[in-house]
Amino acid sequence: MSGERRPAAVTCTAPINIAVIKYWGKRNEELILPINSSLSVTLHQDQLKTTTSAAASRDFKEDRIWLNGREENINQPRLQSCLREIRRLARKRRSGSEEESTPCILSYRVHICSENNFPTAAGLASSAAGYACLVYTLATLYGVETELSEIARQGSGSACRSIYGGFVQWLMGERDDGKDSLAQQIAPESHWPELQVLVLVVSAERKPVGSTAGMQTSVETSPLLKHRAEAVVPDRVKEMCEAIRQRDFERFGQLTMKDSNQFHATCLDTFPPIFYLNDISRCIIHVVHLFNTYYGQTKVAYTFDAGPNAVIFCLEQTVDEFVSALRCCFPPESNGDMFLKGLPAGPAVLSKELKMAMDMEPRPGGIQYIIITKPGPGPQLVEDPSLHLLGKDGLPKHSA
Numbered sequence: 001m002s003g004e005r006r007p008a009a010v011t012c013t014a015p016i017n018i019a020v021i022k023y024w025g026k027r028n029e030e031l032i033l034p035i036n037s038s039l040s041v042t043l044h045q046d047q048l049k050t051t052t053s054a055a056a057s058r059d060f061k062e063d064r065i066w067l068n069g070r071e072e073n074i075n076q077p078r079l080q081s082c083l084r085e086i087r088r089l090a091r092k093r094r095s096g097s098e099e100e101s102t103p104c105i106l107s108y109r110v111h112i113c114s115e116n117n118f119p120t121a122a123g124l125a126s127s128a129a130g131y132a133c134l135v136y137t138l139a140t141l142y143g144v145e146t147e148l149s150e151i152a153r154q155g156s157g158s159a160c161r162s163i164y165g166g167f168v169q170w171l172m173g174e175r176d177d178g179k180d181s182l183a184q185q186i187a188p189e190s191h192w193p194e195l196q197v198l199v200l201v202v203s204a205e206r207k208p209v210g211s212t213a214g215m216q217t218s219v220e221t222s223p224l225l226k227h228r229a230e231a232v233v234p235d236r237v238k239e240m241c242e243a244i245r246q247r248d249f250e251r252f253g254q255l256t257m258k259d260s261n262q263f264h265a266t267c268l269d270t271f272p273p274i275f276y277l278n279d280i281s282r283c284i285i286h287v288v289h290l291f292n293t294y295y296g297q298t299k300v301a302y303t304f305d306a307g308p309n310a311v312i313f314c315l316e317q318t319v320d321e322f323v324s325a326l327r328c329c330f331p332p333e334s335n336g337d338m339f340l341k342g343l344p345a346g347p348a349v350l351s352k353e354l355k356m357a358m359d360m361e362p363r364p365g366g367i368q369y370i371i372i373t374k375p376g377p378g379p380q381l382v383e384d385p386s387l388h389l390l391g392k393d394g395l396p397k398h399s400a
């Protein structure tokens with residue numbers, strides 16, 4: 001490919017987010033409009049992120065996408081919704097502007113290449129980071145500067161929250177066209193610097209029931225879900241916003257755990273029931289409650305999405321001791337030095353009293369590894385061209 005025929009290319013990264021008030025259930029499947037508002041914490045991209053490169057060239061014959069080194073079907077309706085919406089906005093931006101008469105990459109086909117640095121479709125919110133990154137990267141490629149959460153939402157509901165960093169609310173909205181179903185930041189990542197997040201990877205396998213299908217069955221069959229959406233979540237979202245604004249860990253932690261438990265209760269209330277938690281997940285819940293009971297306050301809080309992996313929130317001063325407690329209860333099997341990833345945790349000696357209070361049968365290998373992270377910013381542009389995932393020929397540099 002000659003110099004001037006090189007594709008216009010952009011690379012961006014985007015974060016995952018973990019909901020502390022869960023989204024579960026749609027009122028409109030196609031536009032992805034939820035039955036309740038939700039609230040999440042965006043996690044730092046130094047530990048967990050999606051990277052996406054997009055290039056446009058007159059030499060490309062068709063739109064194509066590669067995910068983790070494998071070509072995927074670009075005609076998936078959700079991918080098509082995001083592409084169509086971004087191109088529509090790009091066209092709107094161009095019409096009437098001076099650029100209108102110049103050749104435009106909008107008429108070219110695009111190649112998209114994306115990689116997650118964590119397991120895909122394992123309940124670690126890959127679809128959230130994936131679609132947020134896709135939408136942000138395409139918007140940057142086409143110079144679209146507008147509210148992007150409405151488009152990311154149409155890729156995957158939870159993706160709209162990954163468009164912002166820090167603490168993010170997804171307002172369910174009321175309109176049938178979804179124009180008011182948007183994410184907004186309620187506090188930046190710098191708001192609560194002591195807050196840390198531990199991702200406990202119990203299993204990195206694909207989950208048996210995906211979120212999309214699972215929540216569809218719940219909407220159809222669970223009276224508890226209807227009650228939750230109408231009578232519980234509205235007040236809970238307000239209370240959670242307050243707890244975050246005041247950096248009140250006691251309230252934040254309790255609400256987070258209660259909301260996770262209620263979400264999993266709606267899964268059990270679904271018919272046939274859906275089980276995302278496993279034996280190890282339940283042991284983790286038990287350990288958290290033993291730890292908090294010992295201290296007589298909420299020092300750590302768990303939440304689980306549509307899978308067995310736990311996400312733990314705690315303040316910085318609790319990390320070392322709680323990680324040591326986890327090591328005691330779930331002794332690493334063969335990967336002792338690979339057990340901890342991400343931010344550092346120092347050694348901590350557990351007191352005899354705490355050890356006695358945490359008395360439970362150890363579950364060797366129950367937790368595969370722990371990623372220590374913290375709240376982080378929204379999507380970022382990658383300036384260094386050596387980090388682009390597509391080569392000069394417009395094809396992935398690495399394949400599976």
Ligand SMILES: Nc1ncnc2c1ncn2[C@@H]1O[C@H](COP(=O)(O)OP(=O)(O)OP(=O)(O)O)[C@@H](O)[C@H]1O
Binds near residue numbers: 134211306307
């Ligand atoms: N980097 C990416 N770019 C584009 N699409 C992605 C990307 N990563 C994941 N996806 C899409 O998301 C799908 C996985 O979504 P799914 O909801 O099953 O799992 P998850 O997001 O990991 O878990 P959960 O949402 O329950 O936490 C993938 O099959 C793919 O279609």
Ligand SMILES: C[C@@](O)(CCOP(=O)(O)OP(=O)(O)O)CC(=O)O
Binds near residue numbers: 019022032128155306
């Ligand atoms: C349990 C959850 O993680 C569900 C996420 O569901 P998805 O956003 O993956 O579902 P779709 O909109 O169908 O793509 C809770 C949450 O993130 O709020």
